[in-house]
Amino acid sequence: MGKRIYVTYCSGKKDDSLRGTGKRVTPDKLYTSERIQRFIKKCKEKGVEWAIFSDKYGIVFPDDEIAWYDKHPSKVKPEEFKFLVNNFIERLSGYDEIWFYYNPGRFHELYRRLIEEVKSRGLNVKLFSHLT
8 A cells, every 4th residue: 555644624713822923833733623623633543644734834744833824715816726736736746645534515615626636637636524
């Protein structure tokens, strides 16, 4: 089996104590949404590699530190989308399989477009919607 990573998209729910401080923290400390916290917990339990896709920063690995931000996927401009696609490819091209966890009821069009684009450029991305 090749190299595999699990990824999910960011959330508007973040640690508000970090808002406006410029302090940089790892994604497990920044993102407070239940979906992301469950995702991270399951990945840690299984001992698998994981990352968060941020609408601002692109791929954020567990040891990466980022500052609090407020960027809704609907506010991503075309040039920013291009950056996000290139960042996704650069940071994840070393993986044979990229498993992208999502909530089918709350899956923004930006993430659909992103996945279509990176798949068309040769990345093997598979969607899944249950942590089991």
